[in-house]
Amino acid sequence: MSGSRADSQAGGRVMLEAPARLEKEVRKSVFLAQAAPVATPAEALDFVRAVSVADATHNCWAYRIGQDYRSDDAGEPGGTAGRPILQVIDGQGFDRTVVVVTRWFGGIKLGAGGLVRAYGGTAAECLRLAPRTPIVTLVRLAFHCGFADLALLRARLGALDAVVEEEAFDATGADLVVAVPEARMDEAVARIGDLTRGQSVPRVLD
Incomplete structure (x- = not known):
């Protein structure tokens, strides 16, 4: 079968x-x-x-x-x-x-x-x-953040059991792909928005 x-x-x-x-x-x-x-x-x-x-x-x-x-x-x-x-x-x-x-x-x-x-x-x-x-189901979030927010974002997202999977730098900051437990996705999205004063808007990757 x-x-x-x-x-x-x-x-x-x-x-x-x-x-x-x-x-x-x-x-x-x-x-x-x-x-x-x-x-x-x-x-x-x-x-x-x-x-x-x-x-x-x-x-x-x-x-x-x-x-x-x-x-x-x-x-x-x-x-x-x-x-x-x-x-x-x-x-x-x-x-x-x-x-x-x-x-x-x-x-x-x-x-x-x-x-x-x-x-x-x-x-x-x-x-x-x-x-x-x-088994923890993970969701991948992609977003851009400025250099000034990067260290604090890493620390605060780590507290949500999120892991940075990809990181690419440009002149204005970093493009990040973060894996976060599905149960904490909404909290992570809100945290990213708050810490970047609404400048970073995460999108969910397939």
């Missing part, structure tokens, strides 16, 4: 602080979940290849990176492995995350419902116990 959709929950999503793993046994089959933070689909697929076990029965996986997502049942009946893993990633609010669940068959068939519970449950427990950190 693959596709994309707008993520309406982006503002409240989290990501893993570090790779995590969890192993459990379900009716004699061993399930090993391994999860990692990733920035791109290529990085997610590299992780899948790196941790998949060649002699295991199945290596099922899913990832979510912003609007991009993908899952793979890896030979299990359709919709019983990759999709439940993806639903766990989304259900727990994770983004920029890949999860691989490896299964060693123990001789007892689990049935479709049992597979969904086993794959989803192993992935869910792995992510639930893993350390996580909030």
Whole structure:
């Protein structure tokens, strides 16, 4: 399964602080979940290849990176492995995350419902116990300011968790591109206007 959709929950999503793993046994089959933070689909697929076990029965996986997502049942009946893993990633609010669940068959068939519970449950427990950190959505603001205001602007914007990403000087001052948390954008725009006495009008970059 693959596709994309707008993520309406982006503002409240989290990501893993570090790779995590969890192993459990379900009716004699061993399930090993391994999860990692990733920035791109290529990085997610590299992780899948790196941790998949060649002699295991199945290596099922899913990832979510912003609007991009993908899952793979890896030979299990359709919709019983990759999709439940993806639903766990989304259900727990994770983004920029890949999860691989490896299964060693123990001789007892689990049935479709049992597979969904086993794959989803192993992935869910792995992510639930893993350390996580909030994802802060940033907005980029571009504006020009005079030399006289530059030092004070840097200090005051820093207090709003803003970071200067680009800076170019000309004869009258500096063109700045500042990344600021989306939740503090209005405050940053007002602060820039106040400190420059209305001379600097930030615009939001795509």
